[in-house]
Amino acid sequence: MAASTTLGHLRTSFSRGSRLLANRRVSSGSHVASVQHYSSSILVELPETHELLRKTCRDFAEGELQHEAGKYDKQGFFPKEKIKAMGDLGLMGLNVPEEYGGTGMDYLAYAVAMEEISRGCATAGVIMSAHNSLYIAPIATFASEKQKEDWVTPFLDGDKIGCFGLSEPGNGSDAGAASTTAKDVGSKYLLNGTKAWITNGYESEASVVFATTDKSAKHKGISAFIVPKPTAGLSLGKKEDKLGIRGSSTCNLIFEDCEIPKENLLGQPGMGFKIAMITLDGGRIGIAGQALGIAQAAFDCAIDYAGKRMAFNGPIIKMQTIQTKLADMALRIESARLLTYKAATLKDNGKPFSKMAAMAKLAASETATFCAHQSIQILGGMGYVSDMPAERHYRDARITEIYEGTSEIQRLVIAGSLIKEYQAL
């Protein structure tokens, strides 16, 4: 059963009431959007199913991840059996419809699950997020039935995971400038080029890779391919030595005349950029969840310490400078969480959610770095050493402002949306 943490923690307490969940599943054939009608607003409390999910994820994170996270970080160790356990719980196919072997839950559930898992271990969070949002989601959304059978269904149990190859050494934010090429040689495609910064690069057994079939068409020449791993012509670069999320592997995917069967094209030729952008929109909700988990963990660590650390004749939690820090941290967490829930709910209801997802990811990631920073400050010297998890949260938080769209890109996405809305008036 869940062991009580050595640090104790502040549980966010949502008082639960009973509610009638009218749940209409709208199947678009390729991706299930379930229309949720809650009799009480999620601003007040989460639906029962989501609370049960939160409990499972929290108990798992506290019981299985929290005390091992430091070890995974220090050793750069991929927690294979924990990921398998998460698969057994249904976390590695959270949004996949039940008919493909998934759990069939909505994006709100995904956001909650990501936060709780990441609160225990940010590495487990990113592995789960990259797999669910970046590998499973585009295939579940854009693939043929056969492709789903081959590339989704076997990848839901936590044993087989996937990855997403968009960024390159020459372009991250500038995704439209992809220079990895896919040459149509009749019976197959030949991939050439390098993908960089690929999460789950080492452990994944398949990847969604973006390559251009027509450089002159710029971003409209990019197509998406499902690449099995290992495969001839694909080699992995060295494992990056990262500041944080050190248990997850990050490496280059190097393609040298890599042969990909024709039937591995995902969606239509030239659709790749669109697939990537749509995928990243959903991925932002997951990363927002991860950032919230890191922020919450940092906050829990700080408030617990402040309640126990004695200085100036009392626990430092009595001091105003500490109190204002705690208030600022909690405010940002609460705000980012509400944005994340809103983005998820908009997506679940089939509404445009791009701007909200960008706001959520931006808010949550900047919240994570803020809270981790303040957490170290509250811990003082103890925050700087590995005896306490604060320094790990600080290192884990940093990447959330960079991957799946830098904070700068998020601002541009938001502004783009605002301008469109303004010009439509």
Next chain:
Amino acid sequence: MSLRVLVGCKRVIDYAVKIRVRPDKLGVVTDGVKHSMNPFDEIAIEEAVRLKEKKIAKEVVAVSCGPTQAQETIRTALAMGADRGIHVEIPAKEMEKLEPLHVSKILAKLAEQEQAELVIVGKQAIDDDSNATAQMTAALLDWPQATFASKLEKTDGELEVTREVDGGLETIKVKLPAVVSSDLRLNEPRYATLPNIMKAKKKKIAKMKPSDLGVNLASHLEVIEVVDPPTREAGIKVEDVDTLVTKLKDSGRI
């Protein structure tokens, strides 16, 4: 032989919460405080579900007595694998009057109505620590009881139960139907998997009132006062073992 198992699960203040005494000193603060299923009841549910997986039980029915929120507790039991639930509704303001004897009467009546052959409850609830419901339920039903169970095995028409007692472990045989109370080491409850949480949404929870079962909530007990435990004092160091023994004897500790 396939049993129907009735499991009692109580909604209590979560074990991790810092309990605060109410200003009127007649109870503890429950408003806005996190609640969850009594940990020993989680163990009871887990054991019942395992019996079903071993094909010893055919159905697991989870029962909870309480206000509307008790349904969350039942839903948790369903998510762990219970088949259906029964919510005996008791309004929030009457909850303070609810005593183990009332719950025992309710469980006994339900066990008869549902034709259960095994009732499993947690050995005690972490709020009142009464450790009485299992025993009284068995007495009302005139069934044998096996309390503080740390191991449960079915042998023909009987149960072989290992009990944790002060002196160590005691193994007894009880004929079915029987009442069992679960102790800490009986099992480790599973995490409710997400697919099971989804399945639980479709499982039925029947609602009823204590009066439907012929039980009235007349009080037999009155809470006189609830106070915090004494604040922990600093320890003292002594020179040697003899002084230690003397000090312990003087303060009446030994």
